[in-house]
Amino acid sequence: MRIMQEVIFGPVATIQIFKTEEEAVKLANDTVYGLAGGVFTANGARALRVIKELRAGITWINAYNPTFNKAPWGGYKMSGYGRELGIHYCLLFSQNKD
Secondary structure (H helix, E strand, C coil): CHHHHCCCCCCCCCCCCCCCHHHHHHHHHCCCCCCEEEECCCCHHHHHHHHHHCCCCEEEECCCCCCCCCCCECCCCCCCCCCECHHHHHHHCCCCCC
16 A cells, blocks of 8 residues: 555554564565664564564664664665764764775
8 A cells, every 4th residue: 555655754653464474574675665663562582583674774672763872873775864873973974094
């Protein structure tokens, strides 16, 4: 569906039904964007397994939007711009001298 493929800036929640873990990952990755994503489950092993498969710049387990400002922030595909925050961001403004 179009609403599942596009970025919506507003108070909108979408729900997509899936049958298998593999299908959920496929649906989540089936977009040209990939700034952030979250996995909500009572199964910690499943959450870690799924998060590793998500093509998103930042991911959360059983939460959405808490950030750690020392970690790099950026997206995959057509989302985000580079890697901001943390040492990765500082390195963008540095040049090694040999």
